[in-house]
Structures are given as structure tokens and as C-alpha cells.
Amino acid sequence: MMSGRRLAGRxxxxxxxxxxxxxxxxxxxxxxxxxxxxxxxxxxxxxGLSHVFYAxxxxxxxxxxxxxxxxxxxxxxxxxxxxxxxxxTLLNVTAGLLVPSAGTVLIDGKPVSGIxxxxxxxxxxxxxxxxxxxxxxxxxxxEIKRIGDRQAVAQEMLRRVGLAGYExxxxxxxxxxxxxxxxxxRTFATAPHILLxxxxxxxLDAQTRAQMHELFMEMWxxxxxxxxxxxxxxxxxxxxxxxxxxxxxxxxxxxxxxxxALERPRKTRNLYHQEQFRQYxxxxxxxxxxxxxxxxDLASHN
Amino acid sequence: xxxxxxxxxxxxxxLAALIGAWQGAVSTGLLxxxxxxxxxxxxxxxxQQIGNGTLLTDIGVTLKEAALGFLxxxxxxxxxxxxxxxxxxxxxxxxxxITMLNALPRLALAPLYLLWFGFGSGSHxxxxxxxxxxxxxxxxxxxxxxxxxDIMTLSLILGATxxxxxxxxxxxxxxxxxxxxxRLSTAYALSGAVVGExxxxxxxxxxxxxxxxxxxxxGVVFAGIVMIMLVAWxxxxxxxxxxxxxLHWRVPGV
Numbered sequence: 001m002m003s004g005r006r007l008a009g010r011x012x013x014x015x016x017x018x019x020x021x022x023x024x025x026x027x028x029x030x031x032x033x034x035x036x037x038x039x040x041x042x043x044x045x046x047x048g049l050s051h052v053f054y055a056x057x058x059x060x061x062x063x064x065x066x067x068x069x070x071x072x073x074x075x076x077x078x079x080x081x082x083x084x085x086x087x088x089t090l091l092n093v094t095a096g097l098l099v100p101s102a103g104t105v106l107i108d109g110k111p112v113s114g115i116x117x118x119x120x121x122x123x124x125x126x127x128x129x130x131x132x133x134x135x136x137x138x139x140x141x142x143e144i145k146r147i148g149d150r151q152a153v154a155q156e157m158l159r160r161v162g163l164a165g166y167e168x169x170x171x172x173x174x175x176x177x178x179x180x181x182x183x184x185x186r187t188f189a190t191a192p193h194i195l196l197x198x199x200x201x202x203x204l205d206a207q208t209r210a211q212m213h214e215l216f217m218e219m220w221x222x223x224x225x226x227x228x229x230x231x232x233x234x235x236x237x238x239x240x241x242x243x244x245x246x247x248x249x250x251x252x253x254x255x256x257x258x259x260x261a262l263e264r265p266r267k268t269r270n271l272y273h274q275e276q277f278r279q280y281x282x283x284x285x286x287x288x289x290x291x292x293x294x295x296x297d298l299a300s301h302n
Numbered sequence: 303x304x305x306x307x308x309x310x311x312x313x314x315x316x317l318a319a320l321i322g323a324w325q326g327a328v329s330t331g332l333l334x335x336x337x338x339x340x341x342x343x344x345x346x347x348x349x350q351q352i353g354n355g356t357l358l359t360d361i362g363v364t365l366k367e368a369a370l371g372f373l374x375x376x377x378x379x380x381x382x383x384x385x386x387x388x389x390x391x392x393x394x395x396x397x398x399x400i401t402m403l404n405a406l407p408r409l410a411l412a413p414l415y416l417l418w419f420g421f422g423s424g425s426h427x428x429x430x431x432x433x434x435x436x437x438x439x440x441x442x443x444x445x446x447x448x449x450x451x452d453i454m455t456l457s458l459i460l461g462a463t464x465x466x467x468x469x470x471x472x473x474x475x476x477x478x479x480x481x482x483x484x485r486l487s488t489a490y491a492l493s494g495a496v497v498g499e500x501x502x503x504x505x506x507x508x509x510x511x512x513x514x515x516x517x518x519x520x521g522v523v524f525a526g527i528v529m530i531m532l533v534a535w536x537x538x539x540x541x542x543x544x545x546x547x548x549l550h551w552r553v554p555g556v
């Protein structure tokens with residue numbers, strides 16, 4: 001019932017704070033270059049980011065290596081790539097949850113250290129508190145951020161996502177799509193300057209996902225903040241983003257940095273008919289490659 | 303609603319059938335009344351014992367011991383469970399001790415408690431406490447650990463302090479586990495108190511059962527047993543009500 005490992009607790013370990021302090025990147029025997037000089041106009045700037053995880057047998061596993069990225073103010077970036085290529089590491093470092101092995105992330109010119117008050121986050125599942133109503137879930141984010149006038153803000157945000165009249169429903173009484181709407185309302189309620197999204201729509205069925213894409217873009221376009229969206233879904237990346245970054249398998253490096261020149265505001269129902277959309281899709285798939293990296297790994301081990 | 307009424311009727315029928323079979327077996331001489339007693343003898347004992355007040359006094363004593371041990375067990379077990387879940391290293395170090403202590407049949411400790419806490423209620427309360435505290439501890443640890451990692455990450459990025467996380471996320475998320483532990487504990491608390499009374503002291507239902515069986519007064523023995531079952535059943539009904547109120551946000555089927 002209680003094995004030692006499990007009693008070690010996953011509660012605060014989930015903070016993903018680096019356990020690798022004191023370790024050295026020289027374990028990897030790869031040349032690290034000094035953080036590059038970035039462009040001046042970037043709002044979020046990733047400089048020479050490298051991160052190494054240690055497996056149970058102390059084998060160093062690099063997830064990101066000398067990674068550079070500039071994100072403009074109000075720019076919507078999508079990052080796609082195979083599992084383990086360092087997408088989530090990028091988000092965790094930017095959020096201040098993880099101290100990287102090397103390199104820095106600058107937000108508005110200031111290096112990230114610790115939790116960033118201007119960062120908003122949308123996880124893979126809706127991450128709602130089932131013992132609170134829809135409105136009280138939006139208020140949760142406001143309570144932690146010490147933002148006043150919570151009831152009014154929550155009501156307004158729920159109205160904007162189309163949930164007027166559902167404020168006092170418990171989460172268990174809402175459909176998947178409605179829950180996602182609550183999560184979107186909560187995300188925008190604290191007015192973050194940068195939004196980090198870790199496959200936020202991956203748990204939804206295709207139709208609900210398309211609806212949520214439209215709703216999300218509608219909300220985002222009212223005050224365009226910088227976004228880093230991590231996703232496995234290539235068409236989701238094209239639908240939402242201004243730029244799509246394709247990462248290679250671990251350690252992640254940029255394979256393609258593709259500008260998405262589709263007009264805004266976008267409507268998902270129109271996008272899929274556009275020739276341009278299909279071209280982007282083909283380009284991104286060519287960059288990703290069609291082989292599963294896991295299978296490659298297995299083959300090279302045998 | 304109609305289904306509930308029907309179920310209650312069926313339950314009454316089952317009870318009547320059991321009591322009827324018992325009475326029939328004794329009346330026809332299939333079972334010796336000396337060993338099996340009989341529903342009518344139990345009924346007479348119940349009426350007599352309730353009438354002269356001894357049974358109610360006994361229940362009062364047993365309930366007081368069970369309740370005190372139960373509350374103490376919760377007061378110690380729940381915070382300790384949170385501490386272990388929040389400071390995983392401590393939990394990791396102490397885990398084998400908890401497992402061993404929890405595996406120990408606490409009822410076997412009754413003679414020791416008699417030595418340590420005296421002949422009276424103290425040793426019975428200690429027995430109840432030592433059972434309940436581990437149920438609450440293990441349930442709280444399991445509940446506190448089964449947090450949604452996405453909610454924890456979200457809270458961290460929002461900037462929640464450790465106290466805020468415990469109060470606003472961990473405690474409510476663990477509430478169903480704590481309530482389940484409390485419901486499980488009520489039956490054990492009652493048993494603990496009764497067994498403790500059988501070993502020592504001069505009050506409570508356990509004591510009365512042992513005393514009556516010494517005189518082969520099976521009517522009183524069964525009257526005591528019936529009272530324990532009734533009290534346990536009432537506690538369970540009460541527990542269900544408390545659960546419904548405390549966890550009203552839980553929607554059936556989710």
C-alpha cells in the first residue's frame with residue numbers, strides 16, 4: 001500500500017525544481033558556447049539554453065542544447081516536436097519553475113529567476129478545482145494573485161467565454177467543452193503578459209478543440225500578449241500561431257522556424273480550406289519527419 | 303423514492319425472517335436455548351436493561367470512550383498525514399515504522415494499555431486512539447499525495463505560497479479521503495472501546511457482555527450485541543449525512 005518511493009511524495013516534487021544543482025554540463029562532453037547576443041526587440045529571449053536530466057543510473061540526458069529563441073511582444077509562438085525534445089523544459093524555465101543547466105531566459109530584458117508574476121499558464125487538462133463552482137474557479141487565480149473585485153471580474157470573464165448563467169455550477173456539472181471555457185476564463189482573468197500553454201487542448205475531441213481554438217483566438221486578439229504554445233498537433237500550431245518552431249528529437253534544436261502569414265482574425269472553419277494552410281502543414285510535417293524517434297532509439301540499442 | 307420504500311420493506315422482511323427462523327429453531331428444540339438464547343429472551347433482557355437504566359448508562363460509557371479516542375485519533379492523524387505528505391523526506395524515513403505499527407493488531411495491546419493507562423476508561427480510549435490514528439494517517443497521506451499535478455503546477459506559477467496550496471488545494475482535495483477514513487473509523491472505534499471494556503474496568507457494553515456471559519445470561523449478552531449493532535448503524539447513517547453535506551460538490555458518476 002505504501003512503498004518507499006511513493007511515500008517520498010509527489011506533492012511538492014511536482015514543482016519540477018531542478019534537482020541537478022552542483023552537477024556539471026561537462027559530463028556531456030559537448031562544447032557549450034557562450035550565450036549569444038540577442039536581438040534588441042524581443043520580449044522573451046532564450047539564450048544558449050541547455051538542460052540535462054539525470055536518469056536513475058546517473059546517465060545524463062540532454063533535453064535542450066544551446067537553444068536560442070526570440071519572441072516579440074504580442075507574438076504567438078507554437079513549438080512542435082517529438083516527445084522528450086525539451087518543449088516542456090522550455091516552458092518550465094520560462095515560468096521560473098526550473099533552473100536550467102546552462103543559459104538564461106530574459107523577459108523584457110530581465111533574466112528569469114523564480115516564479116514570474118507576469119506569466120500565465122494553461123496546462124494539458126483543465127486543472128479546475130472540483131469543489132469550487134465555475135465562478136469560484138476563476139476567482140481562485142485572482143485570490144492567489146491578490147487581485148480585487150473578484151466576483152465582478154469572474155462574472156465578466158465567464159460571460160466572455162459564453163458561460164453566463166453557469167457561474168454557480170460545480171465543475172462536475174459541466175461538459176468537457178464548458179470546463180475548457182472556464183479554464184480559458186481563468187487564464188485571461190489575471191491578464192498575464194506572457195502565456196505559457198502546455199498542450200492545453202490535447203484532451204478534447206476534435207470538434208470541441210476547433211471551437212476552443214476559435215474562442216481562444218477571440219480572447220487573445222483583444223489584447224495580444226506573447227504566447228508560447230507547446231503542442232503535438234501540427235494543424236493546431238498553424239491555426240493559432242504567428243510562428244511555428246519545429247524541434248529535432250532530443251537534445252532539441254530548431255529544425256524549422258516558419259512564419260504563418262495567415263490573416264487575422266482567423267476562423268478555423270475557413271482556415272482548413274486555404275491552400276496556404278495545406279502548404280504549411282506539408283512543410284511542417286517534412287521538417288518533423290515521419291519516423292518515430294522512440295522506434296529509432298530502440299533500433300540503435302539492439 | 304418508491305424504490306427506496308420498497309428496499310426498506312424488503313430489509314424489514316429479511317430481518318423478520320431471520321428473527322422468525324431463530325425463534326422457530328429454539329421453540330422447536332432444534333437449537334438449545336441455553337446456548338442460542340432466543341429473540342424473546344433478548345427482547346425481555348433489552349426491555350429490562352433499558353427499563354432499569356443500566357443499558358443506557360453502558361452505552362453512554364462506551365460512546366464516550368469511542369468518541370474521545372476517535373476525536374483524538376483524527377486530531378493527531380490528519381495533521382501528521384499532511385506533514386508526511388508535505389515533507390516527503392520525513393515520510394520516507396518513517397514509512398517502515400508506520401507500516402509495522404499499522405500491521406500490529408492493536409487489540410492485542412489491550413493488556414499493555416491496562417498496565418500503562420490504568421484500569422478505567424483511559425486504557426480504552428488509548429486503544430481506540432491507537433486504531434483510529436493509523437486509519438486517519440494512512441488515508442490522509444494517500445489523499446494528500448493524490449493531487450492533480452496540473453493544479454499544483456498552475457498554483458505554483460500563479461505564485462501560491464505553501465500555506466495557500468495546503469489550504470486551498472490540498473485540504474479540499476483530501477477531504478473525501480479524510481471523510482472516508484472517518485466513516486471507516488467509527489466502526490473500529492466502537493469495537494476498540496467494547497474490547498477494551500472486556501479486558502478491564504467496570505462499565506460499558508463490553509463489560510456488561512463479559513459479566514453476563516459469566517452468569518450464562520445469554521439474553522443480556524445478545525441484548526448488548528444488538529445495541530452495539532444499532533449504534534454502529536446509526537453512526538453510519540450519520541456519517542453518510544455528514545459526507546453528503548461536506549462533499550456536496552461531488553456529482554454522482556464523475
